Amino acid sequence: MHRYPGWCRSRFGKRHETACDTGLASRMYWCGVSPVNRDNSPTSDLSAALLELANLMIETTSVTDLLDEVCRLATSVLTPPASCGITLENDHQPRTVTSSDPRAARVDEVQYGQGDGPCLETVRTGQTTVVTDLTEEHRWGLYPAHAMCHGVRSSLSLPLAVNGRTRGALNLYATTPHAFGVDQQHRAEVFASQASATLTVAVRQAEQTQLTAQLREALATRAVIDQALGVLMAGQHTDHDGAFTLLREASQRQNRKLRDVAHEIVQAVTGHPPPPTPFNDPS
Secondary structure: OOEOOOEEEOOOOOEEEOOOEOOOHHHOOOOOOOOOOOOOOHHHHHHHHHHHHHHHHHHOOOHHHHHHHHHHHHOOOOOOOOEEEEEEEEOOEEEEEEEOOHHHHHHHHHHHHHOOOHHHHHHHHOOOEEEOOHHHOOOOOOHHHHHHHOOOOEEEEEEEEEOOEEEEEEEEEEOOOOOOOHHHHHHHHHHHHHHHHHHHHHHHHOOHHHHHHHHHHHHHHHHHHHHHHHHHHHHHOOOHHHHHHHHHHHHHHHOOOHHHHHHHHHHHHHOOOOOOOOOOOOO
16 A cells, blocks of 8 residues: 655645545545536547537637637546646746646646646657556656645646647546546547647637737636635635635626636735736747
8 A cells, every 4th residue: 555645735835734545535635526418428429529629719719718618628528527727838837727626726736836747748748648546656756645635546648739839738637546548548639639729720810919918818817716716715714625616606606707706806805906927928
């Protein structure tokens, strides 16, 4: 039995005492992904997702919205659904610009904090990185221990390329070992390849100034959501998952975008709008 340190760092840099005994699932920190409606045909799910990606090339004018949709669709092509996060490089610094749930964002940021991990390896090499079982993983220093503290047991990171150059990664995290077999890897690679093509078309259709503004918007959205979560955690005496749930429920109840509700929360506390996120055009 492998035992790892019983602590992990959250994205806010606080230490959390949490049992992380890999032999007892009940002691691990779990953060579930909402199931999606699906039939019994994995092929039909992938085909539907690819068709929707093709439609996005025509219908979506915002890179931010496109990335959100790619993240949403990625969780639907695998069985069972996995947590998904999308990493893009900004001025050679990786950032999670969208995620399906808090787990994906936190595990991405564990890697950014230590400068290593499967996501970053994919960004650097442009190759798919597979982790079959974190209890048997010896790469990337303390990353396996940290990832298991967030309930992850296996993962799959796939390159996202724009105009033939790797600009980021599509990261899938599962709560069970061996979640990404040969068939699952193939399906995810087909999806990621089409997602790269869709993103490339979106980039080519946009003027460079528009692209820069939209990528800045994606980064700013993540930053203001993080700030709002911090406010809710302090004000409501809840943890990160609880704060995310409160924010999501407010967004659904008010029928407003998550980032707009987060912006309002931060402004109500500070008395002024959240500051813009620094952004350097990577082109």
